[in-house]
Amino acid sequence: MLEYGLRRIIATVPVLMLVAIIVFSLLYLAPGDPAAVLAGDQASAEDIARIRASLGLDQSFLERFLQWGSRVLQGDLGVSVFSGRSVTSLILQRLEPTIALTFMSLLVALLIALPLGIFAAWRPGSWFDRAAMGFAVLGFSVPVFVLSYCLILLFAVKLSVLPVQGYRPLMDGIWPFLSHLILPSFTLGVLNAALIARTTRAAMLEVLRQDYIRTAQAKGLPVLRVLIGHALKNAAIPIVTIIGISFATLISGVVVTETVFNIPGVGRLTVDAILRRDYPVIQGVILIFSFAYVLLNLLIDLSYGLLDPRIRL
Amino acid sequence: MALAAVAAPLIAPVDPQLIAPFDRLQSPDARYWFGTDQIGRDVFSRTLYGARVSMTVGCLVALFSIFVGLVLGLLSGFIRWVDGLLMRVMDGLMAIPSILLAIALVAISGPSIRSIVIAITIAELPRVTRLVRGQVIALRGQLFVEAATAAGTSVPVILYRHIVPILLAPLLVQSSYVFAAAVMTEAVLSFIGAGVPPETPSWGNIIAEGRTVFQLAPHIVLFPSMVLSVMVLSVNILGDGLRDALDPRFAGQ
Numbered sequence: 058m059l060e061y062g063l064r065r066i067i068a069t070v071p072v073l074m075l076v077a078i079i080v081f082s083l084l085y086l087a088p089g090d091p092a093a094v095l096a097g098d099q100a101s102a103e104d105i106a107r108i109r110a111s112l113g114l115d116q117s118f119l120e121r122f123l124q125w126g127s128r129v130l131q132g133d134l135g136v137s138v139f140s141g142r143s144v145t146s147l148i149l150q151r152l153e154p155t156i157a158l159t160f161m162s163l164l165v166a167l168l169i170a171l172p173l174g175i176f177a178a179w180r181p182g183s184w185f186d187r188a189a190m191g192f193a194v195l196g197f198s199v200p201v202f203v204l205s206y207c208l209i210l211l212f213a214v215k216l217s218v219l220p221v222q223g224y225r226p227l228m229d230g231i232w233p234f235l236s237h238l239i240l241p242s243f244t245l246g247v248l249n250a251a252l253i254a255r256t257t258r259a260a261m262l263e264v265l266r267q268d269y270i271r272t273a274q275a276k277g278l279p280v281l282r283v284l285i286g287h288a289l290k291n292a293a294i295p296i297v298t299i300i301g302i303s304f305a306t307l308i309s310g311v312v313v314t315e316t317v318f319n320i321p322g323v324g325r326l327t328v329d330a331i332l333r334r335d336y337p338v339i340q341g342v343i344l345i346f347s348f349a350y351v352l353l354n355l356l357i358d359l360s361y362g363l364l365d366p367r368i369r370l
Numbered sequence: 371m372a373l374a375a376v377a378a379p380l381i382a383p384v385d386p387q388l389i390a391p392f393d394r395l396q397s398p399d400a401r402y403w404f405g406t407d408q409i410g411r412d413v414f415s416r417t418l419y420g421a422r423v424s425m426t427v428g429c430l431v432a433l434f435s436i437f438v439g440l441v442l443g444l445l446s447g448f449i450r451w452v453d454g455l456l457m458r459v460m461d462g463l464m465a466i467p468s469i470l471l472a473i474a475l476v477a478i479s480g481p482s483i484r485s486i487v488i489a490i491t492i493a494e495l496p497r498v499t500r501l502v503r504g505q506v507i508a509l510r511g512q513l514f515v516e517a518a519t520a521a522g523t524s525v526p527v528i529l530y531r532h533i534v535p536i537l538l539a540p541l542l543v544q545s546s547y548v549f550a551a552a553v554m555t556e557a558v559l560s561f562i563g564a565g566v567p568p569e570t571p572s573w574g575n576i577i578a579e580g581r582t583v584f585q586l587a588p589h590i591v592l593f594p595s596m597v598l599s600v601m602v603l604s605v606n607i608l609g610d611g612l613r614d615a616l617d618p619r620f621a622g623q
Contacts (some may be wrong), residue, residue, distance in 0.1 A: 071466050075462025194607060199603075206591050346466075
């Protein structure tokens with residue numbers, strides 16, 4: 058187990074390095090000369106050259122990458138061109154709503170996807186299976202903002218039971234916090250459930266074919282016990298894997314949902330940065346999201362050892 | 371849908387940019403099928419023109435990513451050192467959620483249809499390349515390939531005659547999924563303001579512009595949204611159908 062874990066952790070390092078190189082190249086290729094912008098209209102060519110040297114912009118790609126990389130390792134993601142504040146503090150400040158939204162959406166997705174997938178696989182070809190898989194194709198195809206607006210129209214405008222948009226921190230009390238999160242996290246959760254439900258069904262179908270399932274049924278165990286205790290446990294690895302992969306869709310969903318519902322999270326920060334061409338912020342956000350994605354998938358790889366004792370060897 | 375997109379200038383009742391100041395925020399009626407927006411432009415015509423953007427982006431991205439993915443996949447399936455290098459680059463690209471990668475690429479190259487096509491292609495490329503590479507490696511060990519090698523057939527000929535024809539079916543299926551993903555990504559990019567410039571109507575930016583008056587006139591958001599969802603849904607169903615029809619494993623079922 059220890060060896061497996063170490064191997065997985067070490068294998069993650071080059072991936073993180075590659076992500077860093079790609080993200081750095083993006084800013085390196087970004088148009089416009091930051092030195093000329095800082096120097097202003099009146100500056101002479103020498104002034105610009107001096108500022109460029111003081112920023113280290115006259116050095117080679119490799120040197121700049123190494124300097125940038127060592128600053129990133131110390132938690133310094135640079136300074137926002139627009140607000141002049143450090144990118145790290147901007148992201149930290151916006152982190153709470155994003156984490157709350159992501160977590161709630163994942164919860165909704167699992168609550169919908171697991172029952173759908175499990176019961177669809179239990180009776181393949183039944184009306185329930187068809188309905189569940191029809192829902193899954195629909196979930197792949199409806200863009201996040203489309204479902205958001207349909208739900209806003211129904212629950213916030215027509216029925217006025219939930220707020221249209223905005224965000225309240227947990228400090229303001231449980232109900233204001235939850236009521237603002239219900240619509241966005243339901244939107245994201247439903248759409249993400251599609252992929253997870255499909256994978257759960259496929260993994261369960263595979264397991265339900267096994268002899269030990271027939272044995273469990275033959276000895277008269279209740280259906281739920283067989284499905285959850287025996288089958289789901291053995292189908293866990295592909296399901297957990299797809300949850301990790303679907304995190305990428307979840308992130309892009311978060312960016313859109315935060316815009317639609319006006320939630321001041323990291324996703325909104327990204328969109329605002331795009332509109333203002335604030336490259337250091339764009340770069341920082343992409344780096345953070347990608348690292349979170351890679352690390353989450355590392356955690357999932359490590360959890361295989363807990364889910365399946367055979368991997369521990 | 372494709373026909374409607376090509377024929378948009380013929381079908382559209384009025385110019386999508388035509389501003390009719392007295393007909394602002396009209397609800398759908400016989401004259402304006404999808405109603406009008408806040409400055410009096412016909413939402414139906416704009417949606418039709420938006421279909422052109424979506425079809426263009428979808429087709430080009432599907433075409434480019436399948437072609438480049440095929441070439442890269444074949445290279446890395448047959449040449450060892452290329453494989454190591456390419457797969458590491460693909461690992462890195464795949465670790466960045468594709469929409470963020472596309473956002474960053476469009477942010478650098480400026481909002482235009484060309485840069486969107488390039489950005490989404492790069493974001494979709496790793497999956498196609500991996501698919502091709504996996505198939506090539508599986509096929510390489512098969513007897514008929516070994517027989518061809520033993521008979522003195524050169525590698526390019528083997529690839530062209532024996533490998534590529536087998537890959538066509540899965541690639542066709544994949545291309546429909548890539549098409550659907552590209553249409554969706556384009557809409558999301560345009561929606562958040564990192565897509566086609568606002569002068570060109572696209573489903574994403576029509577919806578984004580309708581946001582501000584959503585409570586007054588939900589039709590501006592709802593009609594393009596419905597068209598977009600139906601479009602992506604039908605392409606995905608087409609992909610599933612193609613897969614079931616072309617994959618021998620599904621044929622018997």
